[in-house]
Amino acid sequence: MAHDYAKAFYTSDRWIKCRTGYMKSKHYICERCGDVASICHHKTYITPENIHDPNVTLNWDNLESLCQTCHTQEHRSHGIVAEGLAFDANGNLIQKK
Ligand SMILES: [Zn+2]
Numbered sequence: 253m254a255h256d257y258a259k260a261f262y263t264s265d266r267w268i269k270c271r272t273g274y275m276k277s278k279h280y281i282c283e284r285c286g287d288v289a290s291i292c293h294h295k296t297y298i299t300p301e302n303i304h305d306p307n308v309t310l311n312w313d314n315l316e317s318l319c320q321t322c323h324t325q326e327h328r329s330h331g332i333v334a335e336g337l338a339f340d341a342n343g344n345l346i347q348k349k
Pocket residue numbers: 282283284285286287318319320321322323
């Protein structure tokens with residue numbers, strides 16, 4: 253149902269390649285606290301409006317490697333999680349139903 257807009261993107265080859273390359277370049281270290289990073293965060297959050305814009309979605313300048321804790325804090329601080337979004341197993345933000 254809904255939100256397949258994000259699901260299709262997060263499971264796309266180009267995103268996985270982009271994400272893997274970026275995370276490797278950061279040695280899988282959280283850019284905020286130095287812990288092990290498992291999440292590739294988009295500084296400009298992905299929305300249905302920008303999801304097809306590679307300058308947002310696949311731009312390394314818009315990515316940040318974060319650990320689970322820093323990522324959760326980042327999104328909580330923006331109140332996004334409260335608006336019906338959740339993290340999937342990869343730590344990517346998805347809309348809950
Ligand atoms: Zn961290």
